[in-house]
Amino acid sequence: MSAATGPRRPTIAGRLARQLLMISAFWALLAGVSVWLVVQEEVDELLDETLQASSQVLGQLLRQSQAMPGEIADSDDLSTHFAWQLVGPDGRLLHRSPLAPVKAWKLPAGFSDWKDDGSDGDDWRVHVRPLPTVAGPGWLMVAQTSAERTEVRSRVGLASAFSALLVGGLCMLWMNRRARAELAPLAQLTGALAGYDPLDTRQLLPEQHRRELAEIRAAVLDLGQRLAQRVANERAFSAHAAHALRTPLAGMDAQLAMALREAPPESRARLQRTREAADRLRRVVTALLTLFRTGMSLRWQRIDLIELMALLPLPDGLALDLPEGEGGIDADPDLLSAGLINLLDNAWRHGASRALLRLHRLPDGGLVLHLSDNGEGVADWQRVDLNDALERQQYEGRMGLGLMMADLVARAHGGDLRLPVVSEGFAVALRLGPRPD
Template structure:
């Protein structure tokens, strides 16, 4: 299985991009809206200030003419506390009358009908003169605090609405992206379940136009794999018939020659027969390893029945099998033959073979007393087998380990190479069917 940890996800990348775009859009809109709201609110409040000032001027002008503006200032009627007025003497700047919450000093000493800020920046002021009294004028002011509060409320409400709208759009786009990625997920499941040797299991019509090239490539790959598997099966069948019979004939002829040969030739004939036997085992292992497309034919196996111990001459094999295990007898026999052959070639004299079964797992442990393996080489073998590096670069030499790893993987298990004090050890673990 290809590891997915650490790989970027299309969905996560698209979702993150949408979220970033939504936030940037919201910030941009907030900046634009802030400028617009700031200008429009100021314009509206200036207009309201002028209108309020004109109304107050109309009333106070009459009262001022009648000398009643002082009496009006003493009436504490309810009004907007951030809007105040003052009647100022033009020459001295003294206050003639004022609203009860207005500052005690004149806010401005000049007459100007256009709204402007006071020097301290705390008030926005409009001033009007009296037609019948040029020595006095009316100031109507609105506090800057009220104006800032109004702008802040308008901007915050707009910003919140913009952010909520952006998040809502992001959520909707995320849902749409998830929906559009579902055909790709279904195609992945279909590819995972397909068998190149069964064309009807190959993915059929695509759900999206973008998946058409991918689907065509998968179908072409499936056809090529099916042709390759068929060719390998044909080769395996032909090789099994073409090689097994001559090798068996050679072994039979050597057995007869050993009986009839003089004592001086028997050691050479014995070594020749051992080499032929080893060649037969290697050939059988290779054919088994390349038996493409076939699942393990599981059955209950007594491991002791798989090993004719006399085939390994002086190598002593101590078998400790608690019970039968589930597996393919042909594949496991080929594995054991090659592992024992490896042990014999590395000067082993005794092999401990233990077979256990517990918690639905079959375990086979084979340990010899041969030359063993240096820690650095053992670590290199482990790494090569973990990544299934069976190349000819020397990282995983030996047919026995390669075949054992392939067979145990075909059974859904794994192989480990434990560190031992002496010799070499191989452990195979695979689940029941």
């Protein structure tokens, strides 16, 4: 499975964003619940202190008053949040506010909870304070309904919890933005690495100001230098080996040609097969020299495909049918020649006597060179396996030198090599990408 069609892998930024979201949501929820619980307790204490303070103030006012009606008029009541009663020594209700029950509260000094058994059935939080009256020592009772206290607690708790959630959300957004900002240099380094060619000494990776990224850059540069050195050594060895082979092969061909003229008829067939094998080896060496001389670095040129094919050394006994009409294409002539030489040699080795080359232009400016022959071909399962190996670039043990070199040439041109289905023989489709601007 190729990288383009493989499963989507999670990104560091995405995973970090999800983790931050979960942590922030958990923190905000925990903070909101904690604030809610703390606020409830604090509000209860504050309301109790308010009741106590109200009873102190009201007690001072009652001590200073000379006369007081049994009930305070609604217009004279300045509070809609509290109710009060003044109870005499005998437990009789002396005075009350309009919000207070008509039944006297009979509670001990301090704070108490009281439930009205009347029609309203209100629950009260009552603070009882001793207060002298004309008839003797009495009691001043200041109260607040439980519904009022619940409303106050709910408003304060919800406001506090909402504030905690809002702060948590803002923190999440800020941390997510900061995380993406911190990961931006990593994305930039990834983009630089995508176009980095360790074999091109003119390319330099941008400097990194983050220590971790600077270490990655240094490691990649070191790896690139070692890779470039190894490739250079292999190219040098292969080039020297190919040059060293070319001269003896030329001498062998000359000697075999002379031997064919002088040999008796019964030996000429064997000498001819030997000369053909030497000629094939010469063509392979020529293709290898071309590849190592270019180093897979393209020199784009406008070339005529028909003229290029006329210059290629074809195997003896293989006829090539060239395309008609306009044959102008953009490619590296040396690399393309190396790839086509190997494909034609493959066709000849597998019993082909005739090959057909056709040119198909693509809408994006690229082209496909379709080369078919009348050779022995391959089974369907072999063709599928070869296509899979070409797609994955897993050449070793699955194909010969010809297909591998042709695929490398196609990839150097921004294309690829595929084996299409044909009714007989064998065919390859060598796709070349458009010429870069």
